[in-house]
Amino acid sequence: MKNIRNKTLRVLKTVIEENQDFILFTHQNPDGDAIGSVLAFYYFLEELNKNPTIYMTGVVPYFYEFLLKKEVKIVKEIDRKYEVGIVFDSSDKNRITEEFDISEKVKVLINIDHHPTNSNFGNINIVNPKAASVTEIISDIIKKLGYEISINVAECILTGLITDTGSFKFSNTNYKSLKIASDLVKKGANISKISKEIYEKRKMASLKLMGIALLRLQLYRNIGWSFIEEEDMKVNGASQEDIEGIIDLLRTLKEADLVVLFYPYNKEKIKVSLRSKKDSIDVSRLALKFGGGGHKEAAGFQIDKTQMNSYDDFIKKIDSYINSDEWVYTHK
Known part of the structure; x- marks a missing residue:
């Protein structure tokens, strides 16, 4: 090898x-x-x-x-x-x-x-x-x-x-x-x-969280995004494992080149999952900007809840990076 x-x-x-x-x-x-x-x-x-x-x-x-x-x-x-x-x-x-x-x-x-x-x-x-x-x-x-x-x-x-x-x-x-x-x-x-x-063997809690994420799905320019709150987890008796796969469901959004999912990681932090649908957008570089990492098409990072003023503002910040910073892009 x-x-x-x-x-x-x-x-x-x-x-x-x-x-x-x-x-x-x-x-x-x-x-x-x-x-x-x-x-x-x-x-x-x-x-x-x-x-x-x-x-x-x-x-x-x-x-x-x-x-x-x-x-x-x-x-x-x-x-x-x-x-x-x-x-x-x-x-x-x-x-x-x-x-x-x-x-x-x-x-x-x-x-x-x-x-x-x-x-x-x-x-x-x-x-x-x-x-x-x-x-x-x-x-x-x-x-x-x-x-x-x-x-x-x-x-x-x-x-x-x-x-x-x-x-x-x-x-x-x-x-x-x-x-x-x-x-x-x-x-x-x-x-x-x-x-x-x-x-094909998901618990009810997982499917309900998927429904919540889809109902909240928004599109800002070429970024599709949604979020899950701590209260959603409690009401539906969900755990961290029930969130897996939701970001990949959002990835099917035709109008988006990048999809983002915010969800609670622990009492202090929010997890931000990223998926790229466009060859030129390298989300691992985007994640590095916030102290995370991953791969070109799939990456993520954690952020303190105190640093998250609003999801809308954070999406605009991500948009400014992918549309202005050369390091986010992988050019052929």
């Missing part, structure tokens, strides 16, 4: 073979690629008779629970030091937790990611911005190290590919991602089953 140097692979193989105790991390409010990545590597390490543990501040979103094929060891606190820590799908280690420095909880930290804004915070960094998903990188790693991909690992990898490519609709879909998906199907992974689990 050209994207990973042979020296890095040799070091990674040695670390995996010579250690037994692994703690796996991914970002807060994990999406399909994050869950797919951390579970794929968990099952992979178990198959090597290793002792993996997953650290997660929240829970596995219910529409990804089908990937829990067996009892998976997940902890919310770390009370000892592990031999090896592996971080998946996080451009910065602070995205995992702000309660402590994860580097202090492990002897060796491995960083596996595909965000172009990754800070290379690991002792070993495997970062490929050209990869459609982190699970694509994991597929490459396992095969390059000479191991077989089991059915459990295959389903997790395919889940990450499906979600991060928008069911193979986004521009990051290419020959390689489709070839990997084809190989995974040959191993027994079922695209139809996975897609139904993710997209």
